[in-house]
Amino acid sequence: MxxxxxxxxxxxxxxxxxxxxxxxxxxxxxxxxxxxxxxxxxxxxxxxxxxxxxxxxxxxxxxxxxxxxxxxxxxxxxxxxxxxxxxxxxxxxxxxxxxxxxxxxxxxxxxxxxxxxxxxxxxETKSLTDGIIDKTFNWMDSIEKKNKEGFRNE
Missing domain, CATH: 1.20.5 (Single alpha-helices involved in coiled-coils or other helix-helix interfaces)
Structure with a gap:
């Protein structure tokens, strides 16, 4: 082609x-x-x-x-x-x-x-922490009270 x-x-x-x-x-x-x-x-x-x-x-x-x-x-x-x-x-x-x-x-x-x-x-509802703190202070107060009574008895 x-x-x-x-x-x-x-x-x-x-x-x-x-x-x-x-x-x-x-x-x-x-x-x-x-x-x-x-x-x-x-x-x-x-x-x-x-x-x-x-x-x-x-x-x-x-x-x-x-x-x-x-x-x-x-x-x-x-x-x-x-x-x-x-x-x-x-x-x-x-x-x-x-x-x-x-x-x-x-x-x-x-x-x-x-x-x-x-x-x-x-x-009033106390929180758990407030309850523990209150119990701790009460316990410390009771120990202190016993110590004072023990010194008086001696």
Missing amino acids: NHVPKAGWVTYLADEIPEDLKIEYENHLYSCDECLSVYLEAMEMEADSLFISTDIAGSVMDSIMRQKSAPLEEAAQIRKEKSLRTIARHYLIAAGFTVLLMAGGVFQSLTEYVDSVESSSVK
Whole structure:
């Protein structure tokens, strides 16, 4: 096969040639270094043109995303409204129960119970250390008292 011109490689890259000719071009690339370098040059040219068309594709994709995001924003707004309604409903239920409990005197009896528990726990309770110290001083006082009595008896 003769060398393939640059225009032939450009049409090959654009996928505008028949399948049998593609296979022939590919087989020729394996054996010809000159055509390989021409093919690489054509590929670089094609890559440059792809980058230019990528900008167009990017703007089209942005437009599509904006159109898709509009329904998503509406759905998010609906979810937010439902959430606010749910929060308001829970708040009203809690406020209603609070009013019922206040009217029933539950909080009053609860405060009386807490006061009685506090007054019972306020009783003086000695710690273990205080008890040991008191016993030690009593023991020392009894020893001292016995010593004084022993000296008087002698």
